[in-house]
Amino acid sequence: MNTIQKKIWMLAIVVLVMMIAIWLTLTFYNQKVQTQYNDILQRYLQMNEITSESQQMVTDLNNYLLMPSDETQSRLKASRERLLGVQSTVYELRNVENEFALTNYIHLISSFVETVDRSVSFQEQEDTEASLTEFTEATRISMYISEMTLTIIDTELKTYEGFYRGIIKQSAELKKLGVWMLLLITAALLLFTYLFSLSITKPIHQLTKAANELANGRFDQTIYVDSNDEISFLAKTFNHMRRNINAMILEIQQKAQLERELQDSKLLLQQSQLRNLQSQINPHFLFNTLNTLSKKAYLDGAEETSDLLVSVASLLRYNLKRMDRAVTLAEEEFVLRQYMEIQKARFSDRLQFFTELDSNCLNLKIPGLTLQPLIENAVIHAIEPEEDGGHIWFRIKDREEEVWIEIEDNGKGMSLEKRQQLLEGSIVPAEGHSTGIGFANVVKRLQLFYGKEDLVNVESEIGQGTKVILKLPKVKGAANHDQAVDSR
């Protein structure tokens, strides 16, 4: 991982390397020029040294000739050695341009040395005249040497003129180069610094923006930071935190929803119970009275009346008991039949009731008092207003995952708007309901019980009758609903 520290180090190293490179180049270059310059200077110095050494040797020779002694002789010898030493170095200075002149020069020096030697040997042989002649000769050669030195130095100057001018030109160029390089480095450093600072501040800006979003309550946007350093690590952590908070908020929302639903179901139950209580002024008294009336009717020989009264009583008892717990479909169907007995007694031939049951499905658990209100609706809307009465069909069908309960009549049906209103529960139950439980109440309770919407289907057209289909799943949905309902 690229850390900010590493980046700072990188910047520092880049600057350092640049500076070292420049310094090395300039030093190397300077050194090179200096060496060349020194070489050339050395040439002049050596040539000059030859002139002075040869003159010194002439002086020494003169001293020796005037006053031959060990001292003067040794001095002469010393200067001779020196001259020969310098001569050998001059040999190294030859190049294509001055080969001829320098070779002559070297030979001239050796001629000079030989002449001096001859002079000394004549002196030793005490041939003073010959010695003096040689001395004069040596003096002359020494003069030639100085002249030639000047000539050669002059030639050298011409040879190296271009070089000197090159050096001068290059130093001017170097100055220009320095300025350019300074500007280049400044620009490069500005660029590097800008990129570097950007690589630090840009992720921070992104992070700040993300934090602002969070502060404004938008938890659903992923935090992305375009970086690979500590800031990116921070951003990842931040993102993780955001995800956790988001999840927690969702959970809280769900819980609140549940809470509300529970509240709803409680409210509905209370409402139906209230209705119950309103309609059952004294259910036990009524129940007992009905039993008594049944017995009395039986004793009076009115058996049919007695049966009817038993039906009413059991219906009433069912109503009292089964309001708030799940019952089997079989139980519900039994009560339904009791109810229909009573209605048949009321409408006699006008009511035709047909049932069609799949016995496999009778163990299905459903909330109590769900079918009876629906049948009652059919009776009220399809039989009561019709003079010729009508038909009601009740079917229980096994449909794989679901059980379909169909309640169909051939009454006058209803309009699309009315059907809509019915499903939305905006129709207040009309008077005349035995239990006071309306369609909407039934639907709501079914939804709560199965934890699922879309359970009820109503097919109807004006003049064509109405068909209510309950599509109940064999396996119940959310367990908590069941629990919530059962726990009462």
Next chain:
Amino acid sequence: MRKKVIIVLCFLCAVLGIFTLWSAEGAFRSDWQLPAAVPADEESYRLVLITQELETPFWDKVGKGATAQAEQEQVILDVWGSYGNNREDFLKQIEIALHSKVDGVIVQGLDTEEFKELTKEKAAFYGIPVITVANDVPVEESLRKTFVGSDHYAAGKMLAEQLVKEMGGSGQVVLLGDIEQEYSQRQRLLGVTESLAQHAEISTVYAESGKSDEEIVGATQHVLNQHPNVEAFIALNANHVGPMMKEISRRAELEPYYLYSFDDGAETASLLDQGKLDAMIQQSPEQMGEQSVKLIMQWLRNEVVPLESSGYITDIRVVKGAEAGP
């Protein structure tokens, strides 16, 4: 904004980088190469051509021929000398060359004691071969190895014959020469006089002059005063032609006079072109240079030993002036 800044900075960097590179190229490229060193063990022959008259057309040609030949032989040759017949300087150059122990000296002969002493003693002492070129000094006196140049006796004869041809068989001829005659001049004089002696009608007047212009002018004046009927001039020393002519033209027209000389002077070639000089002996300076180098190399390489001591004669011919004389 950020992108703009980055682009601007990148662009700036690129531009400055180009300028820096461009400047660095100028600063670090040294277009001056130091002369190549000579391998220490390589020693080629060193020859010197020494003349008294540097930078005259004649000697330039000699130098050119010699240099070309030296290049061919792959030896080093340098042309030394004095300007304007400076004898002292000329002798000093010879002495320096000898002391410098060059391998061979090609020198314009000078018929003086100092010269002879140098060639006889110094050169012999150092064992350096000396070849005279253009002007000879007899071998007995100089111990030169050989001579390369014109046969001056023949040249003198040729010029005299040309004079007779143009002037006719009679007339008075002035022969202008140096007081201190060199060997080559003596040869020319001999050639001219011998040739003219065959014509009884032609009389010769010999005039002597010193080196300076004044002396030449003086000598010319003297001759013209003494012999007003003179018809022709022959300058034995080509360098005398200029002042002599000036003096003649100051007194009278140049045209009637027959003026003759040799080509080894500073002005002769241009005077000939102008038509002032009627004719001159044209020597072969390039050939002299070439031949002398060739011979000295043959001697140094022991190819031809000994060299012909009488000398190697180069071609001569008569060249007439651009505009014909009277």
